[in-house]
Amino acid sequence: MNKTLKELSEFLGGKLHGNGNIIISGVGDLESAKEGQISFIKDKTYLEKSKSSKASAIIIPPGIEIPEVPAIEIENPYLAFSKLLGIIYKSKQVFFKGIHSTAVIGKDVKIGLNVSVGPCTVVEDSVSIQDNTVICSNVYIGTKSIIGTNCLIYPNVSIREESELGNNVIIHCGTVIGSDGFGYIPVKEKYHKIPQIGKVVIEDDVEIGSNSSIDRATIDKTLICKGVKIDNQVHVAHNVVIGENTILLAHVTIAGSTKIGKHCVFSGQSGAIDNLTVGDNVIAASRAGILQDTPSNSVLWGMPALPIKEQKKITLATKNLPELSREFRELKKKVEKLEEKMK
Known part of the structure; x- marks a missing residue:
């Protein structure tokens, strides 16, 4: 990085404290930072650790x-630090810059400025790749697909037709966009495949982790709305809608035709069955299984997923089951003895 602290302060829009001429060559956390590196503290709970840190500068909140260490004061130190990580x-x-000689480019492909x-990589016919997009090695892009500006497609991604x-x-390594939705009709002892003729639409500012699958719609589209962040090994089925700025963590599964609202968080291994509507600002805790329509602002946990306060009560009560079972057996014996005496 090799920038002065003053330059970093101006870049971040923060207030400089102390020597602005020191050179910052890297970043580190409070405990492992070395001379020449900059770290950060989110709040006063980290103040004691900062005093023993070897960092040459620290980003601090108002x-x-x-006093012992040069600093940059800014409203959100964590965000500021992440911007330095971005550099x-x-x-x-x-x-690789440009179009590699081993890439296979189909007919009527439109490639914008500064595209790599x-x-x-295989780019099929009638694909459009817009300005400043990077397509890495061994990527497949199907016919009539559209890739917007400033996109980054890592190796071994498959983007199916349209x-x-x-x-x-x-989109990170190994992910598949537009694979067939899982649709079959039982016919006697066999299954008849339902052709999946829809598509996948991914809006702006979406990031999808590695080895995830976003299935194409049976008809119409599977929609991943603006700002959605999807972790590794997530499955989004056909005709699903994921609302703006929703987060899906690792191993989440959203079944077909379910609609997820805006600003939701699905924690690891949680999911929702098909044809549901989940409102805005819903939080599904780890391994929560949503089996019914869910109103906005719900916090769910368990299988089946229930409001978290209710589920906590059930969990606590479950711990008492062995003791309650023992008491029940004792009471049953007493009742049997009383009934015997009353005969």
């Missing part, structure tokens, strides 16, 4: 002072 992250990312297509990606979309 109302906190560390380093970009410097570490080196992609890596080795052994998929649409907005701007600033990031």
